[in-house]
Structures are given as structure tokens and as C-alpha cells.
Amino acid sequence: MNAIIIEDEYLAAAELERLLGEVAPSMTILTKLDSVSESVKWLRKNKADVIFMDIHLGDGQSFDIFEQVEIMVPVIFITAYDEYALKAFKYQGIDYILKPFDKEELQQALNKLESLSPVNVPFPVASLAVYQERFLVTVGTKMKSVTVGDVAYFMADGKYLVLFTRDGQNYILDQTISGIEMKLNPAQFFKINRKFIISYNSIKEMVKYSNSRIKIVLTPAPPAGIEAIVSAERIQEFKQWLNQ
Known part of the structure; x- marks a missing residue:
């Protein structure tokens, strides 16, 4: 499989190439590009x-x-910014890795790549729309499967990610908020800030908030003292999401 790296930091590009050599030795890095203009020129x-x-x-x-x-x-996509994950999905993104990352995260992305397409066969965007339908959770010594239709929202709580269901239950998931975002249907779910990914069906009310932001009244309500506020940089995309 042939790959290219588009990264403007020389050391970051070199480190990625080194890690790819370890986890995917059969992959060939055709070139490393460091700008929009050079990338467009090469890809044409x-x-x-x-x-x-x-x-x-x-x-x-x-x-x-x-x-x-x-x-x-x-x-x-490999970046230090987590607010572009939804947009990345619209541009052929199959995974979104936050810097700093490790070999395991890179391997997981390559596993997803391998599962989506046979080696060396490019594929169109239509084939990428595979969303997670169920989430396996643990309740004490038992396990259960929560369907995506029962999910109200996901909330990052420190090092944990908590799934809240529409009937008021909550479960800890062994995933990150950026990782889970790529597995959700963007027509149904939206990441309003670094803490929340909400389902459209969980929105009870929307209220104007300071600095042109929007406060979302969720159902069920988040834990006491926690508010769901659409961050300033996500306002425009959020409005577009509501209006699609």
C-alpha cells in the first residue's frame, strides 16, 4: 500500500514515518508534503x-x-486539535488521532483502514459510512448492549467517557470522546464541545448564552453543576447541523 504524509512539522512527519515503518512495514511512503499548495500540486x-x-x-x-x-x-487525520473531528469525517476521514499519539493508536487506525478496503484498492466515500449500532457496557458483574437509538449523549468525565441513555441510565465506556465521534452518524450526533457529544433527540431546549454561545437543555439532565454549552468555535456548524 502506498501512502503520503501531509504534515508541516518536520519532526512530526519523521516520527510518523518511523512508526509506520514499525507497524506497517509493507507500506511505502511515497512523499512527505508540508503545505496546502504542495499537496494540491502533488495530488493533481x-x-x-x-x-x-x-x-x-x-x-x-x-x-x-x-x-x-x-x-x-x-x-x-493526525492533529493536536480535537474540534475538527466531525468536519474531518466529511472529508474522507476514517480516523482522527490526537497528538501526542502512540503506536497502539496508529495500529488501530490501520486496522480500521484494512477492514474497510482490500489492500491497495482505493475506495469512494460512500463505502466509509459505517456507524456503530450497539455499545457493550458493564453493569457490576453483568454485561448489556445499548443500541445507538437509546443513547442520549456522551460526556467526557476526566479520563472516563460516560454514555447516558434516554431513560436516565449511564455507563462508562472504554473509549475517548474523539474516538467515539468517528463511529457515530453525524446526522444524528454532534460534538458541541470537548465534553459532550449529543443526540438530536436529547435536545429539550436551546437558550442563548453569553458570548454568542448556546446552552443546551438536555434530557435526561447531566449531573448537577454540569452545563452543556456549544463552544464558540462550533456555533456555526451546530446551526448548520440543526438546519440540515
Whole structure:
């Protein structure tokens, strides 16, 4: 499988290439590109099977690349910013890895890549829309499966991720909020800030808040003292999500 790396930090690109050499020795890194303009120039004349892409580049965001050249291969985003995960999914993203990352996280992304397509066969975006339907949770010594339709929202609580159901139950998941976002249908779920991913059906009321933000009244209500506020940088996308 042939890959390219789009990353404007030399050391970060070199470290990613080194780790890929360890976890995917059969993968060939065709080139490393450090800007939107260089990436567009290369992609207009060349092809790869997968792209590893940072979001913030020296001359813009990597999303600008998609506006100038058609990309029909899977993209694994690797970035220090967690607020672009939903947008990344719209641009061929199959995984979203936050820096700093380790070999295990990279291996998980490659496992997802392998499960989506045969080796060396690029695939269109339509084949990427595979969303998680059930979540296995533990209740004491027992286990149960929660369907996605029963999920009201997910809330990050320190090092834990908590799933809240529409009937008021909550369960701890062994996942991260950024990781779970990529597995959810973006038509139904939206990440309003670093703490919450909410289901459309969990919205009881929306109230104007300070600094042009929006407060979401959720049902069931979050734990006492915790408010669900749409962050300022997510307001525009949130409004578009509500209006689709």
C-alpha cells in the first residue's frame, strides 16, 4: 500500500514515518508534503492509497486541499486539535488521532483502514459510512448492549467517557470522546464541545448564552453543576447541523 504524509512539522512527519515503518512495514511512503499548495500540486499528478494528514499547515488548513483537488482515498487525520473531528469525517476521514499519539493508536487506525478496503484498492466515500449500532457496557458483574437509538449523549468525565441513555441510565465506556465521534452518524450526533457529544433527540431546549454561545437543555439532565454549552468555535456548524 502506498501512502503520503501531509504534515508541516518536520519532526512530526519523521516520527510518523518511523512508526509506520514499525507497524506497517509493507507500506511505502511515497512523499512527505508540508503545505496546502504542495499537496494540491502533488495530488493533481499522483495517487496514493491512503493519506496521513495534519489539519493546520503553514499556508492554511488541510481541508483547503479538498476544495482544489478531488480525493477519493481514505484519510487518517493526525492533529493536536480535537474540534475538527466531525468536519474531518466529511472529508474522507476514517480516523482522527490526537497528538501526542502512540503506536497502539496508529495500529488501530490501520486496522480500521484494512477492514474497510482490500489492500491497495482505493475506495469512494460512500463505502466509509459505517456507524456503530450497539455499545457493550458493564453493569457490576453483568454485561448489556445499548443500541445507538437509546443513547442520549456522551460526556467526557476526566479520563472516563460516560454514555447516558434516554431513560436516565449511564455507563462508562472504554473509549475517548474523539474516538467515539468517528463511529457515530453525524446526522444524528454532534460534538458541541470537548465534553459532550449529543443526540438530536436529547435536545429539550436551546437558550442563548453569553458570548454568542448556546446552552443546551438536555434530557435526561447531566449531573448537577454540569452545563452543556456549544463552544464558540462550533456555533456555526451546530446551526448548520440543526438546519440540515
